Amino acid sequence: MPIYIDSATLTALKAEKGRIGGTYADVAEAALDEHIDQVGEILRQGAANKSAGSSLPKRRKSPQIRGGIQVQLRFTKAQRDWLDEKVAEFGAPSRSVVVAVALQLQLGTRAS
Numbered sequence: 721m722p723i724y725i726d727s728a729t730l731t732a733l734k735a736e737k738g739r740i741g742g743t744y745a746d747v748a749e750a751a752l753d754e755h756i757d758q759v760g761e762i763l764r765q766g767a768a769n770k771s772a773g774s775s776l777p778k779r780r781k782s783p784q785i786r787g788g789i790q791v792q793l794r795f796t797k798a799q800r801d802w803l804d805e806k807v808a809e810f811g812a813p814s815r816s817v818v819v820a821v822a823l824q825l826q827l828g829t830r831a832s
Contacts, residue, residue, distance in 0.1 A: 721795050723748075723816040724788045725823060732827035733791070745793045748819050751826035756806065759821045763810040793819070 725733065736747045752759075795803070803815040812818050824830035 721793050721800060721815065722790050723793055723819045723823075724790055725820045726829070727789060729820065729824055729827055729829040730789050730791065732829050733823060736827060743794065744791055745795060747826070748793055748795075748823060749799075751822040752819065755822045755825040758825055759818055760806070760810045762821055763812045763817070 733744060733747055737744055740746060800815065803818055806812070806818050807815055810818065821830070
């Protein structure tokens with residue numbers, strides 16, 4: 721499954737992968753386990769801000785993730801299905817955004 725992350729998050733992801741001796745997916749799983757509630761708050765807040773004050777539906781844009789370096793994660797079908805549920809629940813534009821925000825929070829690369 722491809723995800724798109726910024727260069728600071730990629731650098732931190734590589735370091736964490738080496739530190740734990742695992743895979744990118746292992747780091748992402750830990751990030752999702754630990755931060756999914758906060759990811760939901762961030763993405764819901766972004767969706768609410770975009771729709772406030774206008775009846776015209778807006779095109780989906782994601783100010784949450786800057787950059788666009790593609791990283792492949794090996795997630796199971798069950799994990800991808802779970803991510804699809806979170807995308808719908810949070811109003812996220814994609815699975816990639818959900819995972820990328822979780823990684824930023826886990827790795828300390830999320831801008832305030």
